[in-house]
Amino acid sequence: MSTSTSNNGTTNYAVILAAGSGERMGFSTPKQFLKLAGRTVIEHTLAVFQAHPQIHEIFIVVSAKDRLYLEELLLKNPVPKVTKLLNGGATRKDSSWAGICAVPSDRLPNANLLMHDAVRPFVTRRIISETIDALGRHAAVDVAVPAVDTIVSVDGEDFIRDIPDRSALRRGQTPQGFRAAVLKKAHELSHGDPHCEVTDDCKLILNYNLGDIYVVRGEEKNIKITYPEDLFLADKIFQVNSSTLEDGPPLRRVQDKVVAVFGATKGIGEALMFLGREYGGRMHGFAASTGCDVSDAEAVERALAGVLQAEGRIDAVVNTAGVLRSGRLADRDPADIEREIAVNYLGSINVVRAALPHLEATRGGICLFTSSSFTRGRSLYSVYSSTKAAIVNLVQGIAEETAPQGVRINAINPERTATPMRVENFGPEPPESLLTAREVAEATIKTLFADFSGTVVDVRRKSATL
Numbered sequence: 001m002s003t004s005t006s007n008n009g010t011t012n013y014a015v016i017l018a019a020g021s022g023e024r025m026g027f028s029t030p031k032q033f034l035k036l037a038g039r040t041v042i043e044h045t046l047a048v049f050q051a052h053p054q055i056h057e058i059f060i061v062v063s064a065k066d067r068l069y070l071e072e073l074l075l076k077n078p079v080p081k082v083t084k085l086l087n088g089g090a091t092r093k094d095s096s097w098a099g100i101c102a103v104p105s106d107r108l109p110n111a112n113l114l115m116h117d118a119v120r121p122f123v124t125r126r127i128i129s130e131t132i133d134a135l136g137r138h139a140a141v142d143v144a145v146p147a148v149d150t151i152v153s154v155d156g157e158d159f160i161r162d163i164p165d166r167s168a169l170r171r172g173q174t175p176q177g178f179r180a181a182v183l184k185k186a187h188e189l190s191h192g193d194p195h196c197e198v199t200d201d202c203k204l205i206l207n208y209n210l211g212d213i214y215v216v217r218g219e220e221k222n223i224k225i226t227y228p229e230d231l232f233l234a235d236k237i238f239q240v241n242s243s244t245l246e247d248g249p250p251l252r253r254v255q256d257k258v259v260a261v262f263g264a265t266k267g268i269g270e271a272l273m274f275l276g277r278e279y280g281g282r283m284h285g286f287a288a289s290t291g292c293d294v295s296d297a298e299a300v301e302r303a304l305a306g307v308l309q310a311e312g313r314i315d316a317v318v319n320t321a322g323v324l325r326s327g328r329l330a331d332r333d334p335a336d337i338e339r340e341i342a343v344n345y346l347g348s349i350n351v352v353r354a355a356l357p358h359l360e361a362t363r364g365g366i367c368l369f370t371s372s373s374f375t376r377g378r379s380l381y382s383v384y385s386s387t388k389a390a391i392v393n394l395v396q397g398i399a400e401e402t403a404p405q406g407v408r409i410n411a412i413n414p415e416r417t418a419t420p421m422r423v424e425n426f427g428p429e430p431p432e433s434l435l436t437a438r439e440v441a442e443a444t445i446k447t448l449f450a451d452f453s454g455t456v457v458d459v460r461r462k463s464a465t466l
Contacts, residue, residue, distance in 0.1 A: 015099030018118035019088025032118040037238035038400030044121035061095040111180035119225040131177040139211025141177035144170035145218040173218040253449040255280035258311040263321030267419030271437035294347030314358040319351040344387035363406035365448040399454025408453035
């Protein structure tokens with residue numbers, strides 16, 4: 001792989017530190033290779049750096065005993081930016097040195113290094129971008145969040161000796177960013193320093209006064225998975241995680257793509273049909289009002305079979321069909337409850353099952369729709385909110401099942417949107433307080449052709465996050 005550079009001629013290398021043994025976790029499998037939300041922790045971490053346009057190459061530092069397993073993982077799920085697998089050392093400092101030495105000597109003067117823990121899978125695009133940007137002005141960059149707890153300093157016998165003012169304290173995270181030549185000099189100085197005992201690369205810069213160290217704002221969710229309790233927390237974060245989608249793939253990616261939309265005659269589905277055609281998509285729409293009810297599995301299969309016969313392939317499928325009813329569960333008609341579940345949940349299952357054989361042939365994408373109520377059940381809307389939570393779990397599970405076939409599936413989670421269903425249930429509302437159906441349609445098309453899967457994409461006014 002030939003190394004590319006930024007517009008200013010700088011090459012940005014991400015060094016993923018994955019040589020830890022995970023002894024504090026208490027498992028036989030190192031924590032970076034434990035599974036969360038369908039993938040290993042390190043795969044989630046690598047995906048963020050792979051997707052970032054300013055990262056040019058990725059080096060992974062791994063222990064010798066885990067190298068074969070990592071190689072097999074990368075063969076199964078390739079990460080194109082990974083160009084080197086490096087042997088880790090006995091300490092974090094040794095592993096960092098391995099990453100530094102992997103930078104070609106001719107690129108060292110114009111290279112940045114981002115050192116990142118493999119077990120911090122929730123690092124965001126913003127953090128990486130701001131770290132790289134700050135390296136244009138500073139020799140080194142740390143990422144940190146404010147210390148919200150009181151910090152105490154103790155002596156060797158566990159007696160408090162000082163309680164620092166926490167307003168000036170931060171809790172460090174990664175990545176830590178460095179101009180590569182500066183970090184290399186710091187390590188070289190430390191090799192001849194018998195008093196150097198640090199576990200942090202920024203501390204080396206500080207020790208030898210090699211430049212200023214700027215602090216980029218981290219995020220509370222950018223946790224390091226260290227203890228068993230962290231796995232539980234990480235699992236919950238994955239369920240509700242969102243990060244910036246930025247602009248996503250351009251809408252023109254839909255040009256000449258064959259897209260089937262269920263729930264296509266109203267609201268978001270109707271907007272999808274108009275927008276897709278506007279950008280050259282070959283759009284096929286279905287709805288209960290036109291004879292295709294998503295709760296009828298055979299009707300869904302017939303609809304997609306007709307698209308295949310007409311077009312020869314199917315590139316993407318969207319299900320926007322939904323039913324919203326309110327009322328105390330004890331007061332509702334059982335048939336009405338069954339109808340809501342049949343459309344909102346079983347309907348999505350029917351669409352996914354019918355779509356998968358077609359999308360495996362094109363390595364296509366699916367979008368289902370959830371709601372902000374998926375994170376917590378809401379009184380009077382308990383059935384609706386529970387079906388939307390089920391959609392998120394469905395998407396996350398199917399994403400793992402379909403990864404080997406290259407099929408992507410994601411859940412769109414729009415804010416309050418101006419649709420006929422919303423007006424019917426809540427009455428007129430100020431237009432400026434609602435998303436337009438077209439805004440949601442734009443985010444949906446971008447998600448259909450993005451490279452991630454198993455993700456909840458939050459659509460907000462003027463922005464979309466995932």
